[in-house]
Amino acid sequence: MNMKLLLSLTLILMGALLKAAPSTETKIRVTEDFNMGWKFLLGDSPERREINYDDSQWRTLNLPHDWSIEGDYTPDFPAGKNNGFFPEGLGWYRKTFTVAKEDLNKQFVIQFDGVFMNSEVWINGCYLGRRPYGYSTFRYDLTDKLKFGGENVIAVRVDNSNPGADRWYHGSGIYRNVHLIKTNYVHFRHNGGIYITTPIAEKHTATIKANYEIMGTFFDKNEIKLFKKNRWLREENKWKNAPRKHDCIIRTIIYDHKGKEVARTENNHVIENYETNYKATQTVTFNNPNLWSDKTPYLYTVKSEIEYNGKLLDDAVTEIGIRKIDFVPGAGLFVNGVETKLKGVCLHHEAGSLGAAVPRKVWIYRLSKLKEMGCNALRTSHNPFEPAFYEVCDSMGFYVMDEAFDEWTTGWNVNWTENPTGKAMNGYNHLYNEWWRTDLADMIKRDRNHPSVIIWGVGNEIPDYRHYKHAGETIAPMLALCKELDPTRPSCVGDNNCKLTDKNGVTEQLPIMGFNYIERDFGSKDMYRPMHEKYPEKLCFGSEVNKELCYHIAMRDNPYVIGGFIWTGIDYLGETKELGRRGWNSSLLDLTLNKKYEGALYEACWTEEPRIFITSCDVSASGPMEYTTYGQAGERVVLSKERLFSWNKREGEKTFATVYNNCDEIELKLNGKHPIKYPFSLLYFHCTFAFAILHELLTYFHYDTRTI
Numbered sequence: 047m048n049m050k051l052l053l054s055l056t057l058i059l060m061g062a063l064l065k066a067a068p069s070t071e072t073k074i075r076v077t078e079d080f081n082m083g084w085k086f087l088l089g090d091s092p093e094r095r096e097i098n099y100d101d102s103q104w105r106t107l108n109l110p111h112d113w114s115i116e117g118d119y120t121p122d123f124p125a126g127k128n129n130g131f132f133p134e135g136l137g138w139y140r141k142t143f144t145v146a147k148e149d150l151n152k153q154f155v156i157q158f159d160g161v162f163m164n165s166e167v168w169i170n171g172c173y174l175g176r177r178p179y180g181y182s183t184f185r186y187d188l189t190d191k192l193k194f195g196g197e198n199v200i201a202v203r204v205d206n207s208n209p210g211a212d213r214w215y216h217g218s219g220i221y222r223n224v225h226l227i228k229t230n231y232v233h234f235r236h237n238g239g240i241y242i243t244t245p246i247a248e249k250h251t252a253t254i255k256a257n258y259e260i261m262g263t264f265f266d267k268n269e270i271k272l273f274k275k276n277r278w279l280r281e282e283n284k285w286k287n288a289p290r291k292h293d294c295i296i297r298t299i300i301y302d303h304k305g306k307e308v309a310r311t312e313n314n315h316v317i318e319n320y321e322t323n324y325k326a327t328q329t330v331t332f333n334n335p336n337l338w339s340d341k342t343p344y345l346y347t348v349k350s351e352i353e354y355n356g357k358l359l360d361d362a363v364t365e366i367g368i369r370k371i372d373f374v375p376g377a378g379l380f381v382n383g384v385e386t387k388l389k390g391v392c393l394h395h396e397a398g399s400l401g402a403a404v405p406r407k408v409w410i411y412r413l414s415k416l417k418e419m420g421c422n423a424l425r426t427s428h429n430p431f432e433p434a435f436y437e438v439c440d441s442m443g444f445y446v447m448d449e450a451f452d453e454w455t456t457g458w459n460v461n462w463t464e465n466p467t468g469k470a471m472n473g474y475n476h477l478y479n480e481w482w483r484t485d486l487a488d489m490i491k492r493d494r495n496h497p498s499v500i501i502w503g504v505g506n507e508i509p510d511y512r513h514y515k516h517a518g519e520t521i522a523p524m525l526a527l528c529k530e531l532d533p534t535r536p537s538c539v540g541d542n543n544c545k546l547t548d549k550n551g552v553t554e555q556l557p558i559m560g561f562n563y564i565e566r567d568f569g570s571k572d573m574y575r576p577m578h579e580k581y582p583e584k585l586c587f588g589s590e591v592n593k594e595l596c597y598h599i600a601m602r603d604n605p606y607v608i609g610g611f612i613w614t615g616i617d618y619l620g621e622t623k624e625l626g627r628r629g630w631n632s633s634l635l636d637l638t639l640n641k642k643y644e645g646a647l648y649e650a651c652w653t654e655e656p657r658i659f660i661t662s663c664d665v666s667a668s669g670p671m672e673y674t675t676y677g678q679a680g681e682r683v684v685l686s687k688e689r690l691f692s693w694n695k696r697e698g699e700k701t702f703a704t705v706y707n708n709c710d711e712i713e714l715k716l717n718g719k720h721p722i723k724y725p726f727s728l729l730y731f732h733c734t735f736a737f738a739i740l741h742e743l744l745t746y747f748h749y750d751t752r753t754i
Contacts, residue, residue: 115401147195210471215620217402238491338367343443367497388609390423420652518551560589
C-alpha cells in the first residue's frame with residue numbers, strides 16, 4: 047500500500063473511532079448504549095414476558111448477538127443451503143434495568159437497530175408491539191409503563207422458526223445495537239424529525255437546509271395523562287386548561303470536524319402545549335466549505351436545539367457531508383461538478399465467522415480492504431444495513447445504493463437460477479402488503495442525512511416483473527414515497543429482465559435504470575445501448591454485474607453508464623451451491639479478506655496509480671475452466687476460472703499465466719531471456735514451467751489516467 051493511501055486510511059480510522067469534539071456533544075438528549083447485561087434462552091414460553099419470571103438460569107450476554115452463527119453446521123436444518131446450513135429457531139431476551147426517580151418527567155424510547163426476525167416486545171409485562179422485518183430499525187415509547195426509581199424488565203421474543211426468510215445467511219436474534227434514548231417531552235421526533243439537505247454546495251459557499259419536526263408537549267407526566275383522557279376519550283368536554291402557546295427558539299449550529307463552530311442561525315417559533323408534529327425550516331450559509339466526496343470524505347456536525355424561557359429542551363447532533371450530486375441525462379454522474387463513476391460492489395450484511403452481529407471496527411476493516419482496491423461504491427444487498435455501516439461509509443468515502451427489498455407481493459414459482467419453490471420459502475412477499483410503506487419510510491427517514499447514500503433501491507430481481515399490469519401498479523406508490531420523503535435522490539430497482547419491465551410499466555417510471563446482468567438480454571459488447579436509445583433521458587448503471595471486464599469497458603467508454611456493482615465484493619455465508627460449502631465464494635475478496643485474481647483485475651481497472659498482478663492456472667486441469675470476456679481494445683479474451691495459489695509445478699509442465707495491469711507498457715523477462723514488451727491490455731500467455739520462471743518483472747510506470 048502506498049504511503050498516501052496508508053495515511054488517508056489512518057485518518058479515516060481515527061475519525062471513525064474517536065468521539066466527537068466536546069462542543070458538539072449533546073447535554074439534554076441522552077442516548078445510552080443498551081447492549082450490556084441481557085439474558086437469553088432458546089425456546090418458547092408465554093410466561094417469559096412477565097415481570098416476575100425467574101431468568102436467573104438463563105445465559106448472560108451482551109448485544110449484538112446472533113445465535114445462528116453459534117450453532118452447529120447441520121445439513122438437516124430446514125433453511126438448508128440458503129442459510130449456510132446454520133440453525134434458526136425461536137428465542138427470548140430479557141433485561142432488568144432501573145430508571146432514576148428524578149427522571150419522572152422525561153420521555154424514554156428504546157431503539158432496536160435490527161432484530162431478526164418477527165420480534166415482539168414487552169415492558170414490565172405490557173405489550174409494546176411487533177416488527178416482523180428483520181432489517182428495519184424501530185423504536186417504542188416506554189415512558190408510560192416505566193417504574194421510576196424501581197426495577198423494570200424488558201422482554202423480547204424473536205421468532206425465526208419459519209425457514210427460508212432470505213436466499214442468503216441472515217442470522218437470528220437481536221443482532222444489531224440497542225439504544226435507550228432519554229429526552230424532554232419537547233423534542234425533535236426520533237425518526238425523521240431532523241432532515242438536512244445541502245441545496246448549495248459550491249467551492250466558495252454552502253447553504254445547509256434543516257427541516258425539523260418537533261414533538262411539542264409542554265405538560266408534565268400527570269398533565270399529559272389528563273389531557274389525553276379528556277381530549278381523546280371525551281371530545282365534547284374540553285380540558286379546563288386549554289393548550290397554551292409558548293415562544294421558543296429553534297437553533298441550528300454547524301461545526302467542522304475539529305469541533306469549531308463555523309456558522310449558526312436561530313429564530314423564534316410559537317409552539318402549542320400539545321403540538322405533536324410542529325414543523326420548522328432553517329437555512330445556514332457559510333463560505334469556503336470542505337466538500338464531501340469519495341476522495342475527500344469531510345464531515346460537518348449539525349447541532350439542532352430547542353430553547354424555551356432560557357432553558358434548553360433538546361439538543362441533537364447529525365453528521366453531514368456537504369456535496370452536490372447531479373445525475374445528468376446523457377452526460378453522467380457528477381459529484382461537486384466532477385464526473386464520477388461508481389466503481390462498486392454488492393455486499394451482504396454479515397461478516398463471515400462473526401455472523402450478522404458485526405462490530406463497527408470490523409466494518410471499518412472490511413471496507414478499508416475494498417477502498418485499497420479503488421472501490422468507491424457499495425450496494426446494500428438486498429436490505430437496509432445497520433446504522434453504523436452508513437456512518438462508516440460517510441467517514442471513509444463510499445457512495446451507497448441503499449436497498450429495501452428482495453421481494454414485493456409475490457415469490458418465485460420457477461426461476462432458472464434459484465430454488466423452484468421460490469426465492470425464499472418465507473420471503474418478504476408475505477409481509478409486503480401490510481408492512482412495505484412502514485419499512486420503506488423508516489429506511490429513508492433513517493438514512494437520508496447520510497452523504498454516502500445517493501440512490502434508493504426499492505427492489506431486487508422482483509418476481510412481480512412477470513405480471514405486466516401488476517408490476518407497474520405496485521412500484522408506483524413506492525417511487526412516490528421515495529420522492530415525497532427525499533426529493534434529492536433518484537430511486538431504482540435491480541432489474542434482471544429489462545425486456546419485461548420495459549413492457550409492464552416499470553422502466554418508464556424509474557428516474558434511473560439499474561440493470562442486473564444485462565448482457566443476458568443484449569450481449570456483452572453493447573449491452574446498455576438498446577435501453578439507452580429507448581430512454582435517452584435516463585442514466586443507467588449495472589446494479590449487479592459479473593466480474594467480466596466488459597462491464598468496466600462499458601462504464602469507461604459510455605458517459606450515460608455511470609458505473610456498476612460487482613457481485614460480490616466479499617464472499618458471504620449462505621446461498622451455497624452444495625453441501626460442504628457454507629457460502630458463496632465468487633467474489634473479489636474471500637471471507638478472510640484475501641484478494642482473489644478477480645480482485646486483482648478490478649484493482650488494476652479502478653486505481654489511479656500503477657498496478658500489476660500475475661497469476662497462473664493449470665492448463666491440464668479437467669472441468670470447466672474458461673469464460674469469455676472482452677479486453678481493453680475490444681478483443682475477445684478467454685480467462686480461466688481457476689487460479690493456482692503457487693508456481694510450484696513439475697519441470698516442463700505447461701502453465702497459463704495472466705498479468706493484470708493498468709500501465710501503458712510492461713516488460714517481462716522469462717528465465718533471464720531478452721525482455722518482451724507488451725502494450726497496455728490484459729496480458730495472457732502460455733509458457734513452459736521452470737523453477738524461478740519469472741526471473742525479473744519490470745514495469746514502466748508511464749500511466750495514462752484517460753485509459754481508466
